Amino acid sequence: MAKNSSMREQIFWDRLSGKLNTKRESHEITVNKINSFLNKDDEILDFGCAAGLITNDIAKNVKWADGIDISPKLVEAANKNANEEGIENATYFSLDLFNENLKKESYNVIMAINVIHFLKNSDDYIQRFYDLLKPGGIFISLTVAMKEEFHFTRISIPFLGAIGVIPKMHYYNKNQLKEITSSNGFKILDIEEFNFTKYPQYFIAAQK
Numbered sequence: 001m002a003k004n005s006s007m008r009e010q011i012f013w014d015r016l017s018g019k020l021n022t023k024r025e026s027h028e029i030t031v032n033k034i035n036s037f038l039n040k041d042d043e044i045l046d047f048g049c050a051a052g053l054i055t056n057d058i059a060k061n062v063k064w065a066d067g068i069d070i071s072p073k074l075v076e077a078a079n080k081n082a083n084e085e086g087i088e089n090a091t092y093f094s095l096d097l098f099n100e101n102l103k104k105e106s107y108n109v110i111m112a113i114n115v116i117h118f119l120k121n122s123d124d125y126i127q128r129f130y131d132l133l134k135p136g137g138i139f140i141s142l143t144v145a146m147k148e149e150f151h152f153t154r155i156s157i158p159f160l161g162a163i164g165v166i167p168k169m170h171y172y173n174k175n176q177l178k179e180i181t182s183s184n185g186f187k188i189l190d191i192e193e194f195n196f197t198k199y200p201q202y203f204i205a206a207q208k
């Protein structure tokens with residue numbers, strides 16, 4: 001079980017495993033944008049990899065990809081998808097980011113796509129990403145900025161989070177996303193607004 005997460009969250013993501021095993025409309029654009037920061041010798045970690053749909057595509061352009069996720073069902077689906085696609089350089093684990101088997105300064109790139117707003121103590125995680133990256137390594141995130149728009153879901157989501165129906169979601173704006181990245185030691189290289197959903201999302205690439 002991940003350090004800052006609960007069994008309830010794991011059950012929630014296990015239940016969503018079918019839905020998360022389908023490529024989003026934004027898939028190609030997201031993969032192309034990530035690929036623009038990768039090199040063929042890179043060893044990468046995809047944190048919150050779900051069914052490995054993005055990871056498997058990224059693995060085609062790098063040396064090695066590890067994917068970790070809180071949901072054992074999604075990890076199982078990710079391994080199955082990699083096998084079916086004949087991808088041999090991607091491996092998936094249901095592993096806590098703070099597990100000692102993950103070694104400091106071992107990755108060239110760490111990705112956290114559509115997951116940071118679900119983390120209780122995002123600073124702890126971003127600091128850990130920093131530690132796990134090699135010097136000069138790249139941290140890539142894509143995070144929804146729910147603080148920037150008002151929609152009905154801004155009322156229903158906290159309510160559903162409070163009664164435990166969905167994991168609590170954290171509301172960020174662009175500046176806060178930049179701040180949690182740079183205050184943990186990263187130098188921001190690129191920031192781009194994506195508009196795939198009713199709330200803006202920010203793609204951030206930052207260097208250790």
Ligand SMILES: C[S@@+](CC[C@H](N)C(=O)[O-])C[C@H]1O[C@@H](n2cnc3c(N)ncnc32)[C@H](O)[C@@H]1O
Pocket residue numbers: 002004005013020047048049050051053054068069070071074097112113114115118119
């Ligand atoms: C919205 S999905 C995004 C999946 C994938 N990155 C993508 O963009 O398609 C969020 C994923 O993060 C995982 N997750 C949430 N909290 C996590 C944690 N504390 N540790 C590891 N994975 C987590 C969930 O199980 C889920 O697969």
